[in-house]
Amino acid sequence: MARKVNLRIWRGDSNSGALQNVEVEANEGEVVLDVIHRVQATQMGDLAVRWNCKAGKCGSCSMEINGKPRLACMTRMSSFEEGEEITVTPLRAFPVIKDLVADVSFNYKKAMEIPAYEHPADLGPGEARMEQIDVERSQEFRKCIECFLCQDTCHVIRDHEENKKSFAGPRFFIRIAELDMHPLDMLKNRKRTAQEEHGLGMCNITKCCTEVCPEHIRITDNAIIPMKERVVDVKYDPARWLGSKIRRREG
Amino acid sequence: MTELERYKYDVLVIGAGGAGLRAAVEAREAGLRVAIICKSLFGKAHTVMAEGGAAASMGNVNSGDNWQVHFRDTMRGGKFLNHYRMAELHAKESPDRIYELEMWGALFDRTKEGKISQRNFGGHEYPRLAHVGDRTGLELIRTMQQKIVQLQQKDAREYGNAEANIRVFAELTITEIIKEKGVVAGAYGYWREGGNEVLFEAQAVIIATGGVGKTFKITSNSWEGTGDGHALALKAGANLVDMEFLQFHPTGMVWPPSVRGILVTESVRGEGGVLTNTLGERFMFKYIPDVFKDKYADNEEEADRWYLDQDNNRRPPELLPRDEVARAINSEVKAGRGTEHGGVFLDVSKRIPAEVIKKRLPSMWHQFYELAGVDITKEAMEVGPTCHYVMGGVEVEPDTAAAIGVPGLFAAGEVAGGMHGSNRLGGNSLSDLLVFGRRAGMGAAAYVKSATAVAVSEASVKAAADRIQAPFTRAGGENAYSLHQELQEVTHNLVGIIRTGSELKDAIEKIADIRKRSQNVSVAGDRKFNPGFHLAFDLDNMLLVAESTAKSAIAREESRGGHTRDDFPGMNDKWRQVNHISSYNGSEVVVREQKLPTLPKELFDLFDIHELEKYMTSEEIAKGGSN
Amino acid sequence: MSGVFSPSRAQIKERTLRTDKWWLQPLATFGVLFSFVIYATFRAFEGDYYYKDHLISPFYSPCLSEACVDEAVIGGFAPISAQIFNFPLSPALIILIFPLGFRMTCYYYRKAYYRAFWMSPPACAVAEPHKKYTGETRQPLILQNAHRWFFYAGLIFNVILTYDAIISFKNKDGEWGAMSVGSLVLVFSAAMLWMYSLSCHTCRHTIGGRLKHFSKHPIRYKAWTTISRLNHSHALFAWISLFAVAFADIYVRQVASGAWTNFYFFE
Numbered sequence A: 001m002a003r004k005v006n007l008r009i010w011r012g013d014s015n016s017g018a019l020q021n022v023e024v025e026a027n028e029g030e031v032v033l034d035v036i037h038r039v040q041a042t043q044m045g046d047l048a049v050r051w052n053c054k055a056g057k058c059g060s061c062s063m064e065i066n067g068k069p070r071l072a073c074m075t076r077m078s079s080f081e082e083g084e085e086i087t088v089t090p091l092r093a094f095p096v097i098k099d100l101v102a103d104v105s106f107n108y109k110k111a112m113e114i115p116a117y118e119h120p121a122d123l124g125p126g127e128a129r130m131e132q133i134d135v136e137r138s139q140e141f142r143k144c145i146e147c148f149l150c151q152d153t154c155h156v157i158r159d160h161e162e163n164k165k166s167f168a169g170p171r172f173f174i175r176i177a178e179l180d181m182h183p184l185d186m187l188k189n190r191k192r193t194a195q196e197e198h199g200l201g202m203c204n205i206t207k208c209c210t211e212v213c214p215e216h217i218r219i220t221d222n223a224i225i226p227m228k229e230r231v232v233d234v235k236y237d238p239a240r241w242l243g244s245k246i247r248r249r250e251g
Numbered sequence B: 001m002t003e004l005e006r007y008k009y010d011v012l013v014i015g016a017g018g019a020g021l022r023a024a025v026e027a028r029e030a031g032l033r034v035a036i037i038c039k040s041l042f043g044k045a046h047t048v049m050a051e052g053g054a055a056a057s058m059g060n061v062n063s064g065d066n067w068q069v070h071f072r073d074t075m076r077g078g079k080f081l082n083h084y085r086m087a088e089l090h091a092k093e094s095p096d097r098i099y100e101l102e103m104w105g106a107l108f109d110r111t112k113e114g115k116i117s118q119r120n121f122g123g124h125e126y127p128r129l130a131h132v133g134d135r136t137g138l139e140l141i142r143t144m145q146q147k148i149v150q151l152q153q154k155d156a157r158e159y160g161n162a163e164a165n166i167r168v169f170a171e172l173t174i175t176e177i178i179k180e181k182g183v184v185a186g187a188y189g190y191w192r193e194g195g196n197e198v199l200f201e202a203q204a205v206i207i208a209t210g211g212v213g214k215t216f217k218i219t220s221n222s223w224e225g226t227g228d229g230h231a232l233a234l235k236a237g238a239n240l241v242d243m244e245f246l247q248f249h250p251t252g253m254v255w256p257p258s259v260r261g262i263l264v265t266e267s268v269r270g271e272g273g274v275l276t277n278t279l280g281e282r283f284m285f286k287y288i289p290d291v292f293k294d295k296y297a298d299n300e301e302e303a304d305r306w307y308l309d310q311d312n313n314r315r316p317p318e319l320l321p322r323d324e325v326a327r328a329i330n331s332e333v334k335a336g337r338g339t340e341h342g343g344v345f346l347d348v349s350k351r352i353p354a355e356v357i358k359k360r361l362p363s364m365w366h367q368f369y370e371l372a373g374v375d376i377t378k379e380a381m382e383v384g385p386t387c388h389y390v391m392g393g394v395e396v397e398p399d400t401a402a403a404i405g406v407p408g409l410f411a412a413g414e415v416a417g418g419m420h421g422s423n424r425l426g427g428n429s430l431s432d433l434l435v436f437g438r439r440a441g442m443g444a445a446a447y448v449k450s451a452t453a454v455a456v457s458e459a460s461v462k463a464a465a466d467r468i469q470a471p472f473t474r475a476g477g478e479n480a481y482s483l484h485q486e487l488q489e490v491t492h493n494l495v496g497i498i499r500t501g502s503e504l505k506d507a508i509e510k511i512a513d514i515r516k517r518s519q520n521v522s523v524a525g526d527r528k529f530n531p532g533f534h535l536a537f538d539l540d541n542m543l544l545v546a547e548s549t550a551k552s553a554i555a556r557e558e559s560r561g562g563h564t565r566d567d568f569p570g571m572n573d574k575w576r577q578v579n580h581i582s583s584y585n586g587s588e589v590v591v592r593e594q595k596l597p598t599l600p601k602e603l604f605d606l607f608d609i610h611e612l613e614k615y616m617t618s619e620e621i622a623k624g625g626s627n
Numbered sequence C: 001m002s003g004v005f006s007p008s009r010a011q012i013k014e015r016t017l018r019t020d021k022w023w024l025q026p027l028a029t030f031g032v033l034f035s036f037v038i039y040a041t042f043r044a045f046e047g048d049y050y051y052k053d054h055l056i057s058p059f060y061s062p063c064l065s066e067a068c069v070d071e072a073v074i075g076g077f078a079p080i081s082a083q084i085f086n087f088p089l090s091p092a093l094i095i096l097i098f099p100l101g102f103r104m105t106c107y108y109y110r111k112a113y114y115r116a117f118w119m120s121p122p123a124c125a126v127a128e129p130h131k132k133y134t135g136e137t138r139q140p141l142i143l144q145n146a147h148r149w150f151f152y153a154g155l156i157f158n159v160i161l162t163y164d165a166i167i168s169f170k171n172k173d174g175e176w177g178a179m180s181v182g183s184l185v186l187v188f189s190a191a192m193l194w195m196y197s198l199s200c201h202t203c204r205h206t207i208g209g210r211l212k213h214f215s216k217h218p219i220r221y222k223a224w225t226t227i228s229r230l231n232h233s234h235a236l237f238a239w240i241s242l243f244a245v246a247f248a249d250i251y252v253r254q255v256a257s258g259a260w261t262n263f264y265f266f267e
């Protein structure tokens, strides 16, 4: 049941590049990554593409398919119309290395800027007790496979290179939210630094990150907006600010 | 060519999976400078794909559990071919390793009392797997990745440079371990991105490169599972032990073809999934081997009751060790009771409400829904065996993870052998990574502190560099992609789940032939992120691994765990006392027999004599273990 | 050259390669919101046709100014006496500040109008036209952080509009027990406003979202779970309530101006 499909693949590197047309076979049940692999094995031996698990678990095969940031291993060929031309390019918010491979090191730099989890000093191995309902919120964010599709689609950096230095991006807002909601984390100033150092205020909650997340993490509703509200608690709400002064604790 | 990049570290960790990261943390915390190297991006290693959980006898769900029970299960699962000391250390130390992760920020699923929850898995007597839904490996990797970031942040504060003492070199492939004067001096490799070469000088090298699945056609492994570490170790003079034992996971996806092999986690069965053939028969009841008769239910009523009351009922046969289930499925399909795509049915939809399925098995639901268009809350899955895990691996000292025969070389994780015997229990790998990753880190640290460094000679550098350049200098040679496919056909057909002597002999010849032709592989394009070039090296490693597997398999004339011989069915007491040791003589893999270490008395006594009688000769029983 | 056209990025001329109708949604949002704003402005300045027989337009409730006719003050609910509050223009101009502020700072509407009006971004992975972008970090957009105050104000309005809806169950003579199409219109609009407020992100945060340990506050956790469920449909409630309020105003206007007659089920 093989059919021929037309692919437009971006080929090139950081100096130059262009979309190239190829015709390739696609079989029933295949995903875009399979077809790219077939191109690689039969027509373009040196076509660069990242992948690992082929099951949407590792977040390696991020690219843009018909202009949308997606995982190539989770995009089924059957989702395209018969005869439809399929355009694949590397992520466009990051520098390109070669062909479909982008330089995502920005994200690893940002990961380094988020202060780590701090365990209570008085809790030894096996002494921690946490209820399921208390860990669930953070668990949602720990589903993240670091595909960086959310980072790629976020207009704050996609459209404004200069914002990269001051903006951590949705992937790391969920990391901050995860830690702020972690029942045992001891570090107390995450809300304030989210706003002052990691650029939470730059996000205008336009929700593209949520739209592209392959893990269906509700990034905006469950992490960014709650964090924005928590920031208001400590920074912009005079009533709560006063309350916290009196009770000497962070909201 | 640009100038060679050179780095100097105390410890080099090849592999950023669970084992590599745990080793790196340990070595860094011992005060050493550490480099971590991996072929993919940081955080993408195979370990992220592990689903079910990590086995540790914390006894949070059933307080009857303890290390002795875990040890017994592990030995039983491995059919007593395990290195007892590794199984012992593993059973004793796993709980602490899990707690440690929690202290680094991991969020496991909880019990009602707020402890770490544990789930049932094949071959484990009690609920034992710490888990997070069905994405436990991800939690493990992310936690350690973040732990490493934390160490780097600390270094940034202290030394003004986050990478002062621990650095991750992502997308870099190691092609050679360099020895000078008989001891490890470093390693050589290339950046995948630019193709430029790198020399690492280090006193200790820890191999943590994971598995070999890509040697086979149908596998749950990613492209990284090419047995690099196995081959690197062999070439560096280390031994591989028991390479004939490969685990075929009973439940891989079988349809559509492009997802063939992708894993369907055992938790599906742990949560109540049932296997049936096309006649609707729950066939596993027919396949309970004698050694397991008293632990597994022989009728549906009891099996069903077990989910509610585990103390008074025997467990369902779907939860037999993997080798048994894989063989059973294989037999059903061969007997014509399989689906049109060559699988059997696995169903949770009739037993568990839809919302519970989505909560407990979210990524399975997702995987089937997105990739196969199957809603597992409503329909059965189609599954069949897939090459999943290699029990064989580098022969190591259990306590230090030091590779035997090569000072300065260490191995941990899937690449190390011995721990799992002839068959690994589900969940025992993730805990293995943590236990022996840590031990490798400690072992390397102790070694570095006592040994003196040797410099890498220019001759070694040149030899390594020439090897990398070679495929570009050959024009019009063989295509690496097609050789890889050929190899996969051979292993799948001749060294697969059921083997016979004549086929193995055939396989050995064919592998040798492919290996000869592979010397002539040529590569199109330049060095920059060129998958064809990358495959040329991976292919070399896979060929060595396949050779070692085929040669060990032909030598073992019995069926045990992950090695089934049609011509020698059943276990044989004689063979239980034998390990197969592979070594490399510069041109081919040589396999010899080595006597298994004897179980010490205190471990021997943990078992019921009647159970041991099923595995051991009467002389061994009479001796009652060593002292 | 910046953004997707930055020199280090893959050289692609198109600002998006999306092949679907990505412009449809922002366009529709723009159309609807723009029409609403035009209508609301017109109504705010109109200053008439907002009361008839215990039906008061939500745009004019509570009736505040002396422009209010007596009937409206009685029929509605005037916390501040019309005399003290001597406002020469249309009372709606004051009232509308609050619902408008509430909706302007609503997390959902922010998304909607940043995309549709400001094109920042027009749709996902479609390059935006602006050279610079600072988000909500400085004036005036930093004021979005005042959403919770508008939320509180919104709650007061919900109470008032609920009161209005109840009052609409009086007949022309002021006796209870009547029910007209107008009553149903007002009830529906008040109910949808409640749903909109309850499903608000600030509400979700206040009820339980700000807690670190749900297990120590079981009742708030339960409430949070419920609100979270409503919150899933916040966008939906945002639109329904907008239409419901607009329709209530249109209905009252048509009745008050005599264009429509309010049909009574019981009188």
Ligand SMILES: Cc1cc2nc3c(=O)[nH]c(=O)nc-3n(C[C@H](O)[C@H](O)[C@H](O)COP(=O)(O)OP(=O)(O)OC[C@H]3O[C@@H](n4cnc5c(N)ncnc54)[C@H](O)[C@@H]3O)c2cc1C
Binding pocket: B014, B015, B016, B017, B018, B019, B020, B037, B038, B039, B040, B045, B046, B047, B048, B049, B050, B051, B052, B053, B054, B055, B136, B137, B172, B173, B174, B175, B208, B209, B210, B211, B220, B221, B222, B224, B228, B229, B263, B388, B389, B412, B413, B414, B415, B426, B427, B428, B429, B430, B431, B433
């Ligand atoms: C789908 C799936 C599900 C599983 N589920 C479970 C489970 O539920 N429980 C369980 O206990 N086990 C499970 N396993 C098994 C377990 O995940 C693996 O055995 C384990 O993760 C191996 O870890 P590792 O650290 O040894 O190596 P890996 O995680 O495989 O990492 C290998 C690392 O080595 C690097 N590397 C390899 N070669 C080179 C080279 N030449 N140069 C540089 N770097 C190199 C790779 O880039 C990678 O970073 C599962 C396996 C699979 C495939």
Ligand code: SF4
Binding pocket: A150, A153, A154, A155, A156, A169, A170, A202, A203, A204, A205, A206, A207, A208, A209, A210, A220, A224
């Ligand atoms: S919601 Fe915020 S973080 Fe997410 S894509 Fe939009 S601007 Fe970026």
Ligand code: SF4
Binding pocket: A059, A143, A144, A145, A146, A147, A148, A149, A150, A151, A170, A171, A174, A209, A212, A213, A214, A215, A216, A217, A219
């Ligand atoms: S949050 Fe979602 S989109 Fe972003 S990196 Fe994680 S998995 Fe990918």
Ligand code: FES
Binding pocket: A050, A051, A052, A053, A054, A055, A056, A057, A058, A059, A060, A061, A062, A071, A072, A073, A074
């Ligand atoms: S290859 Fe792992 S997510 Fe696509």
Ligand code: FES
Binding pocket: C102, C105, C106, C107, C108, C109, C147, C151, C196, C197, C200, C201, C202, C203, C234
């Ligand atoms: S978020 Fe929309 S009203 Fe508060």
